[in-house]
Amino acid sequence: GQQLNQSPQSMFIQEGEDVSMNCTSSSIFNTWLWYKQDPGEGPVLLIALYKAGELTSNGRLTAQFGITRKDSFLNISASIPSDVGIYFCAGQRNSGGSNYKLTFGKGTLLTVNP
């Protein structure tokens, strides 16, 4: 199946620092999504990207859809303790039978030290 390589696997940072994580793929995706999962909860959508080159912000979060359509990154500025959680990227290809499915990265575990 398709693979998304998400990095880093984990990050341990100090409150106030900026964070960057990314996903890469060997296949083209037409949609990139970024989710956050708090402990014991389901993933919650943070940002959705639909066009190559698109740069979208949601508060302190900024995500970009790579020009090649094979990558995306998520930045978090001025991190705070509530940013702790697992961040997932997900991609969707619009072709044939895969039109309805997302492929998820393995996640980046973020820990913020107050």
Add this chain to the structure above:
Amino acid sequence: NAGVTQTPKFRVLKTGQSMTLLCAQDMNHEYMYWYRQDPGMGLRLIHYSVGEGTTAKGEVPDGYNVSRLKKQNFLLGLESAAPSQTSVYFCASIPRATGYNEQFFGPGTRLTVL
């Protein structure tokens, strides 16, 4: 509007026992999905449904069956549970696969098979 709900939240089974996980959504969504989440593996698609009465296999369907008799409900069954099925199970739904597939997730069911 409760969104996506899952029943039960926790369950412990013995090897060979059967059970059904229920996912319900009150958003009139067409598409529904079952994922399993294992440490370091991200989210993997088990089965999905693109409408009432239809189901399809995902990435890891073996050992599971599903049914979508009503639009609002998507059932995941384990006929003979195995320890390898110990996992956290998430249900998700989207209104319709138009390219804007922002999946809404339930809170998860934590299943342990002894």
